[in-house]
Amino acid sequence: MSLTIISSVYEVCSDAAGIAGNIFAFGLFLSPIPTFRRIIRNGSTEQFSGMPYIYALLNCLICLWYGFPIISPGIILEATVNSIGAVFQLIYIIIFIAYATKPMKLKMLGFLVSVFAVFASIVFVSLQFLDSSSRQLFIGYLSVASLISMFASPLLIINLVIKMKSVEYMPFSLSLATFLMSLAFFVYGLLKHDPFIYAPNGIGTVLGTVQLALYAYFKRASQEELRHPLIVP
Numbered sequence: 001m002s003l004t005i006i007s008s009v010y011e012v013c014s015d016a017a018g019i020a021g022n023i024f025a026f027g028l029f030l031s032p033i034p035t036f037r038r039i040i041r042n043g044s045t046e047q048f049s050g051m052p053y054i055y056a057l058l059n060c061l062i063c064l065w066y067g068f069p070i071i072s073p074g075i076i077l078e079a080t081v082n083s084i085g086a087v088f089q090l091i092y093i094i095i096f097i098a099y100a101t102k103p104m105k106l107k108m109l110g111f112l113v114s115v116f117a118v119f120a121s122i123v124f125v126s127l128q129f130l131d132s133s134s135r136q137l138f139i140g141y142l143s144v145a146s147l148i149s150m151f152a153s154p155l156l157i158i159n160l161v162i163k164m165k166s167v168e169y170m171p172f173s174l175s176l177a178t179f180l181m182s183l184a185f186f187v188y189g190l191l192k193h194d195p196f197i198y199a200p201n202g203i204g205t206v207l208g209t210v211q212l213a214l215y216a217y218f219k220r221a222s223q224e225e226l227r228h229p230l231i232v233p
Contacts, residue, residue, distance in 0.1 A: 179208025
């Protein structure tokens with residue numbers, strides 16, 4: 001009986017971590033809305049790039065496929081978060097294409113077709129040429145590589161913050177949501193004994209911690225400067 005209770009509590013904790021990760025990820029998916037409100041209001045994509053949304057869509061599709069029961073039974077919450085993410089990224093890409101210049105429209109459409117072609121190829125190869133264990137390893141390694149490349153992007157922001165000594169280009173809400181989502185899925189992966197989930201999200205948690213630490217440091221430094229302005233005689 002005690003083992004049954006422990007098993008039930010363990011399952012509840014893992015599901016709670018996965019649900020929390022879904023909630024925090026939803027906040028991340030909403031973060032580009034101000035950018036796209038500006039694009040729609042101005043009727044132009046200006047100097048914004050659509051490539052982050054292309055990369056994010058491919059990442060969500062790969063991780064969505066990894067979370068499918070046919071690939072990895074028991075981690076359905078990995079599939080749900082990435083299915084939602086894929087829908088958001090596709091909407092952002094469609095809006096971007098609608099307001100882009102003609103050359104950029106063609107370029108983005110080409111990238112979008114390429115993403116679906118790559119994903120279709122991954123699904124085809126994994127189903128036609130691999131057995132269940134090899135299939136999970138194949139998609140798992142692809143998802144890890146995709147996630148790590150996504151988590152590497154904050155390194156550019158971290159470098160910019162240190163160089164500029166300002167948190168202007170690193171919104172606190174985005175940094176916090178990234179940290180909380182990574183932490184939740186790190187715990188979820190640990191409880192599910194799935195290194196393809198906890199390894200990349202562990203890296204994301206570390207990077208999120210660094211971002212929050214930098215935010216606290218430079219925010220406090222800027223407040224100190226405001227309290228003690230330099231007086232030139």
